[in-house]
Amino acid sequence: MELRYPIGRFELPEQMTGAHLVAWIYEIEALPRLLNQLVKDLTEEQLEKTYRPDGWTVRQVIHHIADSHMNSYIRMKLALTESEPVINTYEEKLWAELPDTLLPPASSLQIIAGLHPRWVHLLKALDDEQLQRVFVFPNGRKMSIEKAVGLYAWHGNHHIAHIKQALSL
Numbered sequence: 001m002e003l004r005y006p007i008g009r010f011e012l013p014e015q016m017t018g019a020h021l022v023a024w025i026y027e028i029e030a031l032p033r034l035l036n037q038l039v040k041d042l043t044e045e046q047l048e049k050t051y052r053p054d055g056w057t058v059r060q061v062i063h064h065i066a067d068s069h070m071n072s073y074i075r076m077k078l079a080l081t082e083s084e085p086v087i088n089t090y091e092e093k094l095w096a097e098l099p100d101t102l103l104p105p106a107s108s109l110q111i112i113a114g115l116h117p118r119w120v121h122l123l124k125a126l127d128d129e130q131l132q133r134v135f136v137f138p139n140g141r142k143m144s145i146e147k148a149v150g151l152y153a154w155h156g157n158h159h160i161a162h163i164k165q166a167l168s169l
Contacts, residue, residue, distance in 0.1 A: 024153035066108035
């Protein structure tokens with residue numbers, strides 16, 4: 001198992017189907033519950049464990065999930081309301097070092113618990129045309145909402161695996 005990618009790197013299926021989308025949305029919907037169950041009783045010592053040498057602490061991973069998923073939700077809403085919007089990127093490694101990541105993870109768990117139901121409701125309401133709408137990275141790379149749903153389903157599972165990894169070391 002590669003420590004950095006314990007569930008492997010994100011890969012899109014060659015042919016995306018409605019079944020893929022349903023499964024991905026379910027994974028996004030389940031993340032707040034799974035994450036809360038995993039971290040609710042952790043001690044301060046456990047929150048400071050890392051999943052690999054020079055990796056983030058469990059606390060930083062939790063805060064990162066909130067940061068990342070807020071950004072994704074906003075990117076999708078921009079894609080739905082603008083024509084191929086160019087999105088802002090963010091330096092996630094630097095964000096993970098900001099003072100708010102020293103807070104107890106409850107604040108980010110609340111963000112995730114509030115954000116994900118809205119996100120899932122939005123995703124379930126989209127039609128095929130809306131799912132193909134794109135946002136554009138500053139380098140010109142385009143990503144459809146449909147692909148982003150798969151990426152963020154993977155992203156949540158990826159970081160759940162990181163936390164489990166850290167707690168088992």
